[in-house]
Amino acid sequence: xxKTEIVLILLVAVIIGVIMSLTFNASTYITFADAEKQMGKxxxxxxxxxxxxxxxxxxxxxLLTFFAVDSLxxxxxxxxxxxxxxxxxxxxxxxxxGFSTDSGFVARTILMKCPSKYNEQQYxxxxxxxxxxx
Amino acid sequence: MEFIGEHTLIGNLxxxxxxxAFAATILAAFSFYxxxxxxxxxxxxxxxxRAAFYSHGLAIIGVISCMFIMIYNHYFEYxxxxxxxxxxxxxxxxxxxxxxxxxxxxxLWTFWNIILGSILIKxxxxxxxxxxxxxxxxxxxxxxxxxxxxxxxxxxxxSPFVLIRNLEENLGLPWTEMAxxxxxxxxxxxxxxxxxxxxxxxxVIHPPILFLGFALTMVPFSFAISGLWKKQYSExxxxxxxxxxxxxxxxGTGILMGGAWAYEALSFGGFWAWDPVENSSLVPWIIxxxxxxxxxxxxxxKAALPTAIGLTILAFILIIYSTYLTRSGILGDTSVHAFxxxxxxxxxxxxxxxxxxxxxxxxxxxxxxxxNKKEDVVNSREFWMFIGSMVLFISxxxxxxxxxxxxxxxxxxxxxxxxxxxxxxxxxxxTPLALLIxxxxxxxxxxxxxxxxxxxxxxxxAFSLILAGALALYIAYTVQMWHALYLSLxxxxxxxxxxxFEYWRKILKGNWSHSGASVAHIGFALVIMGALLSNAxxxxxxxxxxxxxxxxxxxxxxxxxxxxxxxxxxxxxLYKSDTLLxxxxxxEVEYFNLLExxxxxxxxxxxxFIQLNEIMGNVAEPATEHFALYDVYTHLTYADTDVHxxxxxxxxxxxxxxxxxxxxxxxxxFLYLDSLMVNANTNLASxxxxxxxxxxxxxxxxxxxxxxxxxxxxxxxxxxxQSFPGFIDDGGLKYKFIFEEVNPEAGSIQIxxxxxxxxxxxxIVMKAIIFPYINVLWIGMILMAIGTGIAxxxxxxxxx
Numbered sequence: 001x002x003k004t005e006i007v008l009i010l011l012v013a014v015i016i017g018v019i020m021s022l023t024f025n026a027s028t029y030i031t032f033a034d035a036e037k038q039m040g041k042x043x044x045x046x047x048x049x050x051x052x053x054x055x056x057x058x059x060x061x062x063l064l065t066f067f068a069v070d071s072l073x074x075x076x077x078x079x080x081x082x083x084x085x086x087x088x089x090x091x092x093x094x095x096x097x098g099f100s101t102d103s104g105f106v107a108r109t110i111l112m113k114c115p116s117k118y119n120e121q122q123y124x125x126x127x128x129x130x131x132x133x134x
Numbered sequence: 135m136e137f138i139g140e141h142t143l144i145g146n147l148x149x150x151x152x153x154x155a156f157a158a159t160i161l162a163a164f165s166f167y168x169x170x171x172x173x174x175x176x177x178x179x180x181x182x183x184r185a186a187f188y189s190h191g192l193a194i195i196g197v198i199s200c201m202f203i204m205i206y207n208h209y210f211e212y213x214x215x216x217x218x219x220x221x222x223x224x225x226x227x228x229x230x231x232x233x234x235x236x237x238x239x240x241x242l243w244t245f246w247n248i249i250l251g252s253i254l255i256k257x258x259x260x261x262x263x264x265x266x267x268x269x270x271x272x273x274x275x276x277x278x279x280x281x282x283x284x285x286x287x288x289x290x291x292x293s294p295f296v297l298i299r300n301l302e303e304n305l306g307l308p309w310t311e312m313a314x315x316x317x318x319x320x321x322x323x324x325x326x327x328x329x330x331x332x333x334x335x336x337x338v339i340h341p342p343i344l345f346l347g348f349a350l351t352m353v354p355f356s357f358a359i360s361g362l363w364k365k366q367y368s369e370x371x372x373x374x375x376x377x378x379x380x381x382x383x384x385x386g387t388g389i390l391m392g393g394a395w396a397y398e399a400l401s402f403g404g405f406w407a408w409d410p411v412e413n414s415s416l417v418p419w420i421i422x423x424x425x426x427x428x429x430x431x432x433x434x435x436k437a438a439l440p441t442a443i444g445l446t447i448l449a450f451i452l453i454i455y456s457t458y459l460t461r462s463g464i465l466g467d468t469s470v471h472a473f474x475x476x477x478x479x480x481x482x483x484x485x486x487x488x489x490x491x492x493x494x495x496x497x498x499x500x501x502x503x504x505x506n507k508k509e510d511v512v513n514s515r516e517f518w519m520f521i522g523s524m525v526l527f528i529s530x531x532x533x534x535x536x537x538x539x540x541x542x543x544x545x546x547x548x549x550x551x552x553x554x555x556x557x558x559x560x561x562x563x564x565t566p567l568a569l570l571i572x573x574x575x576x577x578x579x580x581x582x583x584x585x586x587x588x589x590x591x592x593x594x595x596a597f598s599l600i601l602a603g604a605l606a607l608y609i610a611y612t613v614q615m616w617h618a619l620y621l622s623l624x625x626x627x628x629x630x631x632x633x634x635f636e637y638w639r640k641i642l643k644g645n646w647s648h649s650g651a652s653v654a655h656i657g658f659a660l661v662i663m664g665a666l667l668s669n670a671x672x673x674x675x676x677x678x679x680x681x682x683x684x685x686x687x688x689x690x691x692x693x694x695x696x697x698x699x700x701x702x703x704x705x706x707x708l709y710k711s712d713t714l715l716x717x718x719x720x721x722e723v724e725y726f727n728l729l730e731x732x733x734x735x736x737x738x739x740x741x742x743f744i745q746l747n748e749i750m751g752n753v754a755e756p757a758t759e760h761f762a763l764y765d766v767y768t769h770l771t772y773a774d775t776d777v778h779x780x781x782x783x784x785x786x787x788x789x790x791x792x793x794x795x796x797x798x799x800x801x802x803x804f805l806y807l808d809s810l811m812v813n814a815n816t817n818l819a820s821x822x823x824x825x826x827x828x829x830x831x832x833x834x835x836x837x838x839x840x841x842x843x844x845x846x847x848x849x850x851x852x853x854x855x856q857s858f859p860g861f862i863d864d865g866g867l868k869y870k871f872i873f874e875e876v877n878p879e880a881g882s883i884q885i886x887x888x889x890x891x892x893x894x895x896x897x898i899v900m901k902a903i904i905f906p907y908i909n910v911l912w913i914g915m916i917l918m919a920i921g922t923g924i925a926x927x928x929x930x931x932x933x934x
Binding site: 002003004007011014015018019021022023025026027028029040042043044057059060062081082083084086087090097099106108 | 509510512517520521524527528531535539542549550551552553554559563683687688689690691693750751752753754771772897
């Protein structure tokens with residue numbers, strides 16, 4: 001056997017390792033209810049910000065609390081121990097990693113889906129349609 | 135209907151240029167193809183093809199000029215101008231507006247391809263017809279992205295010359311029927327403006343360089359495909375090599391400039407975050423480096439040709455894949471700064487066309503590609519260069535595979551979420567791979583092609599290994615980095631840098647024109663070393679010791695009250711003042727060292743600022759103090775950005791109802807209404823003309839029992855009510871009282887009380903991080919660019 005062939009076999013082995021690694025390490029998108037089955041264990045939850053309820057940011061406490069609704073329409077209070085991200089109120093979808101506790105979901109990171117170009121156009125339409133401009 | 139104030143001429147002209155550019159590049163592709171397949175007709179078709187390509191180039195320059203005119207003159211009736219610029223934008227950022235959108239950045243890419251295509255027409259000689267056929271086909275795809283026309287009901291591309299009223303989603307809206315919509319609809323008076331994050335000098339130079347890097351990968355690709363096409367399986371390498379080095383240099387510089395921008399202007403605290411957008415431009419660069427080294431192996435030893443061809447093609451395919459990932463919207467949930475979608479299916483067609491065509495061509499020719507039948511020699515330079523290229527391939531594969539998670543989900547119908555700590559996972563793969571690569575970078579230069587004398591090798595590198603070990607221990611001591619893998623990587627990077635320097639000094643006798651490889655390798659080793667030292671040892675000095683859960687800090691921020699000096703890490707910090715300058719609110723933060731005699735020694739001042747932007751939201755920009763051996767990075771995570779009206783510095787209104795002789799509690803004070811006098815004659819301007827005048831005598835008592843008094847007056851003259859406020863200053867706490875009204879039934883009066891804005895100490899919340907040895911990274915980056923540049927020049931010279 002040529003040495004290059006040994007190298008190629010090793011190469012394939014490592015590539016399979018990479019593929020497996022992602023499968024094993026990938027997190028799963030779950031709901032608040034599922035996260036609560038294993039309190040304290042970290043998961044990724046995708047939710048929508050409830051804009052009706054209070055979004056409270058207390059800079060002196062370094063704490064942001066808000067209410068998020070998951071895909072099964074369950075709502076939980078979310079605690080985020082950091083400053084409020086820019087444009088938080090305008091976010092459509094929030095991806096949160098963190099764990100559940102008795103009093104709510106404690107988020108380590110939050111990633112927001114930013115409002116897109118399309119929405120800005122909707123905003124124009126909305127404004128010009130509802131408010132008289134003459 | 136005639137619309138008032140629209141400048142439709144420039145848009146029509148621009149759109150005409152787009153059409154011309156598209157038609158001309160199709161003609162160019164066709165006629166270059168004709169001249170490539172038929173030697174007899176070459177004399178006829180080649181001039182046609184060149185003329186078509188140049189016309190295409192001029193038309194694209196026309197398109198770009200029209201766009202600049204529109205942006206410069208603020209023609210907000212155009213979607214692109216309205217979306218990406220505004221009236222108050224400084225001229226030097228107008229250039230960034232141009233590539234903020236999809237259309238503009240495709241144009242930038244197209245523009246560089248034209249420059250490269252024109253050079254290739256002059257320089258590629260016998261390769262011109264085939265290479266330019268491929269370039270022109272690429273251009274057909276790129277220009278189709280900005281066509282904005284409908285073919286059989288399918289929208290092809292998105293044009294930068296669309297009027298807002300003609301946008302699909304606006305058709306039929308009432309305002310589009312108004313001739314004077316530009317005058318009366320307030321939204322069109324000004325554009326949305328440039329994203330505040332892009333209002334940064336790095337964002338003026340980073341995109342053009344990155345896109346030049348993208349464009350340069352096209353050249354080796356075109357040569358490799360031409361080689362397969364014309365069955366000149368190895369001859370293309372000599373032509374493609376210098377261009378490959380140009381690509382490595384420019385793309386690498388572009389990527390690291392993106393890192394520099396992230397470090398200087400973004401708030402995630404670092405220069406690299408394994409974000410999909412960053413990854414997708416890093417991967418083609420890694421593959422291009424692997425391809426370049428395989429080309430060198432072939433040149434020296436006539437081996438590894440199929441792999442060299444394969445990876446050269448792959449580098450370009452990955453550029454298209456990167457474009458697909460970042461612009462189709464597929465990354466959505468996993469990336470912070472991907473473009474919004476819109477061209478998804480068109481990009482997919484582009485990607486699949488080039489991938490499938492390349493695969494078919496490559497595998498149909500594979501059996502004809504000469505391959506090395508000799509037994510490999512383990513102690514040869516080519517063997518380890520090959521291994522190194524394979525390690526690079528694995529590194530690129532890991533990054534691509536992990537970044538492609540949304541694509542994998544879509545293809546396999548899975549619903550995997552990104553790993554919880556993706557950065558740690560990337561690092562756990564890439565750190566050992568980097569160790570291998572860097573070690574090979576150090577040793578391979580000292581190996582000989584064919585066969586190496588091992589004794590001589592050991593003698594050559596022993597010194598570098600030992601010196602690197604000693605230095606590694608010293609540096610690890612300064613930052614207390616004793617993790618075995620990190621320590622080995624540090625040692626390997628130092629070894630690679632020293633060994634390459636020694637090779638240049640001893641073997642190349644300090645010759646500059648052959649120093650390219652050594653300088654670039656030293657640069658690469660330093661980039662890895664800088665990344666390791668600054669990332670593995672970065673210290674968030676603003677964080678406190680509290681943890682919510684394991685590895686889950688409760689607070690990485692520090693709160694600074696204005697005027698107070700607070701302890702933070704090795705420093706004491708003072709939030710001294712804030713100033714509003716234009717659109718930036720800047721905060722002055724001073725750093726001190728506490729001396730033994732408990733006095734403060736001033737060190738430096740940082741000015742993190744917040745760019746105020748009502749439309750897109752305020753953006754905090756960090757400030758960094760650079761030292762030779764470390765950086766102190768400071769970033770505001772919260773600050774009160776309200777702009778206070780200095781003519782009326784009172785706020786926090788409270789309504790107080792109070793009876794004569796009564797007291798209320800207000801702001802930790804007792805407030806008494808001592809007396810209420812009616813029609814009293816005081817020294818107001820003209821008391822005799824007053825109809826009614828009420829004077830409320832107020833007394834305010836603090837917790838220490840000290841009190842101050844004032845009077846608030848309510849006057850009615852000629853049926854006009856007027857109020858004269860009273861002021862109280864209680865040892866620096868200032869209040870204002872306005873006599874608002876009388877409530878006869880209750881027998882009380884109403885007073886509006888205000889606090890002075892200075893009563894409550896303003897504060898900021900910030901994060902501060904120390905990045906040790908980050909300068910090593912930037913120096914490495916510069917050396918790598920210089921080294922690759924020297925190699926490129928040398929290769930271009932040799933070709934002549």
